[in-house]
């Protein structure tokens with residue numbers, strides 16, 4: 586993996602991912618995940634209503650959409666943390682609809698998890714060990730033969746230490762996870778997911794709450810996953826992040842897939858601009874959606890300038906109206 590301190594080097598985007606026009610539900614040349622007719626309702630509310638979705642293998646796909654669009658619910662369904670009213674999906678050709686989360690993870694599809702209170706009370710190293718799959722000591726018979734799991738425990742610890750070094754968390758290995766900064770927690774969440782040696786990594790808002798000093802490092806780590814042959818699917822509100830690292834973008838609104846395409850094309854799509862980005866497409870979506878105050882947004886954006894320009898335009902329009910006969 587690349588180092589934190591090196592400047593951002595533009596890495597090639599994956600192209601030729603789809604077959605035919607980039608319409609919602611378009612077929613991919615080499616899909617890793619294929620979902621059909623996935624629907625999830627909560628009472629009278631339809632949170633997810635996806636006719637067909639394919640996620641391209643070996644690429645980085647961003648799932649975007651306004652608050653409440655159904656992104657997290659779709660993530661929960663595809664990873665076995667929630668059950669749909671209807672629908673089927675396959676991962677690497679194997680049907681995993683209705684398969685519980687721990688089995689989905691064993692098959693190689695993992696998602697990152699926010700550091701909960703309980704996990705915060707474990708050390709960074711113990712958090713990593715929890716991420717390993719198929720540990721022998723878990724089984725009743727293997728538990729009777731300590732030599733078996735002791736050897737495996739050593740291997741797991743070695744793997745954890747290598748990953749912690751790559752993610753620059755090795756000096757924190759004995760600290761309680763709760764003592765990490767927001768950005769370091771995100772790094773730990775990603776490193777922990779990699780303990781199970783996945784082929785598809787699903788990241789839920791990997792940049793949320795990350796201080797700009799760690800943003801570059803996190804972006805580089807996500808790009809590294811692809812270079813290592815993994816597929817990445819991530820939910821993100823920050824359009825700069827999406828533009829920078831995504832090869833493909835899927836847009837959700839009101840539970841449905843409303844657009845797909847490469848980042849540049851999708852962000853010019855009038856339907857996406859109208860429904861989602863509005864007049865604020867230069868802003869971090871975190872600002873648009875009220876997640877961050879403009880002052881806390883990515884300093885590389887012109888968020889503040891756009892907000893004050895909007896405010897000036899509104900004030901000017903008001904003045905014109907007042908002055909109107």
Ligand SMILES: Nc1ncnc2c1ncn2[C@@H]1O[C@H](COP(=O)(O)OP(=O)(O)OP(=O)(O)O)[C@@H](O)[C@H]1O
Nearest residue numbers: 627630631632650651652653654655656657658659
């Ligand atoms: N457990 C639940 N019970 C009831 N309604 C829910 C539940 N989970 C989600 N919803 C509703 O389903 C809709 C989709 O929510 P979801 O969290 O998937 O959206 P999202 O696109 O991830 O939004 P955000 O960007 O704000 O995280 C929302 O209207 C939400 O209120």
